[in-house]
Amino acid sequence: MLHLEDPGLDATTARGLRGYQRKVDNAGTYPEQVVAGKRLFGRYNRQTNRVFKVVRKRLADMCAGARRCGYCEDSVGDEVEHIKPKDLYPQQVFVWENYLLACGQCNGGKNNRFSVISRGRLRDVTRRRKAPIRRPRAGAPALINPRDEDPLAFFDLEITETFFFLPRMDLSRIDEQRADYTIDILKLNRDVLLAARHEAYGAYRARLVEYRQRRDDGAAETDLKRLSDAITLSAHPTVWREMQRQSSLVDELRILFSDVPEALSW
Numbered sequence: 001m002l003h004l005e006d007p008g009l010d011a012t013t014a015r016g017l018r019g020y021q022r023k024v025d026n027a028g029t030y031p032e033q034v035v036a037g038k039r040l041f042g043r044y045n046r047q048t049n050r051v052f053k054v055v056r057k058r059l060a061d062m063c064a065g066a067r068r069c070g071y072c073e074d075s076v077g078d079e080v081e082h083i084k085p086k087d088l089y090p091q092q093v094f095v096w097e098n099y100l101l102a103c104g105q106c107n108g109g110k111n112n113r114f115s116v117i118s119r120g121r122l123r124d125v126t127r128r129r130k131a132p133i134r135r136p137r138a139g140a141p142a143l144i145n146p147r148d149e150d151p152l153a154f155f156d157l158e159i160t161e162t163f164f165f166l167p168r169m170d171l172s173r174i175d176e177q178r179a180d181y182t183i184d185i186l187k188l189n190r191d192v193l194l195a196a197r198h199e200a201y202g203a204y205r206a207r208l209v210e211y212r213q214r215r216d217d218g219a220a221e222t223d224l225k226r227l228s229d230a231i232t233l234s235a236h237p238t239v240w241r242e243m244q245r246q247s248s249l250v251d252e253l254r255i256l257f258s259d260v261p262e263a264l265s266w
């Protein structure tokens, strides 16, 4: 999970979203806004809708590799995910900054679950089934938001054996809780992801070895560029980022990167 750079929205699409959001905001009381937000999102979030066609395209530009999920980086990101759930935050239903493309498993697992930080503690504000529709307690989101935070400031990815996401050692108590919460709610350490990261590590390393070989054989710049692009456009970019970050700590990486120092900035 990496920070997602905002590619921006054109003025027409941004205006379209604001128009949809105004309909939710003007729907009446908070419970009426929640109902309207869900209904209108279902109506407008379609391939045939001009605004959402662009929104999806711009969100796809934000994804790693071949449109990988913004959370797990493994499966294809094909669902417009509300970072702050629309069930709880109707004022965020049509807000560009609240979107990313996620896979069904991450989106479905997270669903309406959400926690905020209030009085120095994480508080679960998930609305239970059949519970009355009330505003959630105020507070900053506990979930680490890859659109406006750098997840790597909160996590280390263990790349020599387990391929687990772990909270960094130097975090404050509340940031450690946020990191744990994010790992838990998105199931970032599910078995299939551990195996995929392990495989990605091997593939990155093999590509780097191939690059070194081709470069030393005097390959053309365009060929070398193709090889470095193959690395930077792969799934599981966090694995690559961690290989760079931990290049002086892992023996085989220290040797490899000392031969190919240019790869430290790819």
Ligand SMILES: [Zn+2]
Residues within 6 Å of the ligand: 069, 070, 071, 072, 073, 074, 075, 102, 103, 104, 105, 106, 107
């Ligand atoms: Zn995912």
